[in-house]
Amino acid sequence: MSELAIDVHNLNKYFGAHHAVKDFSLQVAKGDIYGFLGPNGSGKTTSIRMMCGLLTPDSGSGKCLDMNIFTQSDEIKRHIGYMTQHFSMWRNLTIRENLMFISRLYEIDNAKHQVDKTLDSLGLASRQHQLAGVLSGGWKQRMALAACLLHQPALLLLDEPTAGVDPKARREFWQTLHQLSDEGISILVSTHYMDEAERCHKIAYLSYGNLLANGTIQDIIRAQNLTTMQIRGRRLSDLERQLRAFPVVEQTVFFGNALYVTSKDAGQLSDVLKNLASSDYEINQVETNLEDAFTWLMKNNNEKDS
Ligand SMILES: Nc1ncnc2c1ncn2[C@@H]1O[C@H](COP(=O)(O)OP(=O)(O)O)[C@@H](O)[C@H]1O
Ligand SMILES: [Mg+2]
Structure with a gap:
């Protein structure tokens, strides 16, 4: 077993003539919280999807949780939790009903127990009977995170999970991410917020499909020699x-x-x-x-x- 949750080399992706991600290489250690930064359109979502086998790169090589991203994407899917940029849920179902529905969809063993446990660990138990449609941004996001955790993934990929969430809820969300990391879950999270970047163990910065810097905050600042x-x-x-x-x-x-x-x-x-x-x-x-x-x-x- 490797010490790396993600280990990809020279990934490239074209959309027609547009070279969206260029020779992208990244190593994420197990248990790390890795932040992913860069302006809109810089290739964050595309890279995230390639790293976990959801999108096939045009070239390159790589492993996600020791599985080949080109040939084992179905297997990878069972071990990762992916929160998309614009996640959706059933507005007319309660938090609990949403999670039960997802559990059945993914054929999760012992769904009821798993839903209870996840509701508890994310502080959602007291709200479980509220309708998803009336929740604030922060609670919706927490529910989306719960949905990603039901099948006990080893790696979480969170694509701008805190966009449109108020500062207090953002802070609490990051506390939860650190708890999950302490439990050994690896996390890759994209964000626009500088204060969130500073909460990550390491960060990667993309611009126009180029990975311009990665490492600890200190590494990145020092390397620019400013x-x-x-x-x-x-x-x-x-x-x-x-x-x-x-x-x-x-x-x-x-x-x-x-x-x-x-x-x-x-x-x-x-x-x-x-x-x-x-x-x-x-x-x-x-x-x-x-x-x-x-x-x-x-x-x-x-x-x-x-
Ligand atoms: N399915 C697609 N078809 C065509 N172009 C795409 C597609 N997905 C992304 N792109 C383009 O690739 C570039 C990178 O997009 P994306 O990975 O979504 O960036 P980010 O997540 O950093 O905002 C953008 O120029 C975007 O318009
Ligand atoms: Mg994106």
């Missing part, structure tokens, strides 16, 4: 306009009441700041954050492609 300076003071937007004229200034962003300036070249950036920003400004070097690293990666990739 320097970020924080500037406080008055008339910061004037200063920002001037700074943007310098090619050495890669990006500028306001956060709270400070301006953050990021560059590849610490020395040149410091010279520019010395010349432009008078002593009225308070300037400090700070750690580059994940969002800065992603912005840089995306900008760099766009320039390469254009």
Whole structure:
């Protein structure tokens, strides 16, 4: 048995002439929560579907839970839980009825016991008789997660599970994901939210079908080798306009009441700041954050492609 839940190499997918996923390779360790980030249309859903055998790649190789994604997709399906981007349920059935119905559909042994257990572990027991159609986004999502867990999968693939869910429910959802991970379930989850990326053990970042970075947050930030300076003071937007004229200034962003300036070249950036920003400004070097690293990666990739 391998230590990897997912191990794929050089996967490619074309939709007609459009090369949607390019030479995609990824290894996900068993029990890890792996975050999947990237703008809309970058190939997250396509990659997720290929990694678990739901969509056949045009080329490449790979295993999901030690099974071949090209030849054993039926077998893989029995061991994974896949929550689609726009999951559906029967609005006129209660939470419990939905889960019982799904259990029968998938011929789950001892369905009643399994439904009770799943309702309990996801905190849904007290709401089990509510109609699915009237639930808030957060509870609907929890029910969808329950539906994915009924057959006790070893790997969960969650495609933007928290889109449209309020912040409190999102936080609780992530607590549940960490509980599941503690129980040994591997999780691959796509998201748009930076705070969610920071809750993953590792992350992968896609743009235009290219995997631009993957690893721990620290790995990814360090690999970009960026320097970020924080500037406080008055008339910061004037200063920002001037700074943007310098090619050495890669990006500028306001956060709270400070301006953050990021560059590849610490020395040149410091010279520019010395010349432009008078002593009225308070300037400090700070750690580059994940969002800065992603912005840089995306900008760099766009320039390469254009
Ligand atoms: N079934 C399909 N037929 C044609 N094009 C598709 C299909 N699925 C996805 N695409 C295209 O492939 C690209 C990647 O899509 P997708 O994997 O859904 O990205 P993401 O999930 O990151 O938003 C997009 O340009 C999308 O329009
Ligand atoms: Mg998608």
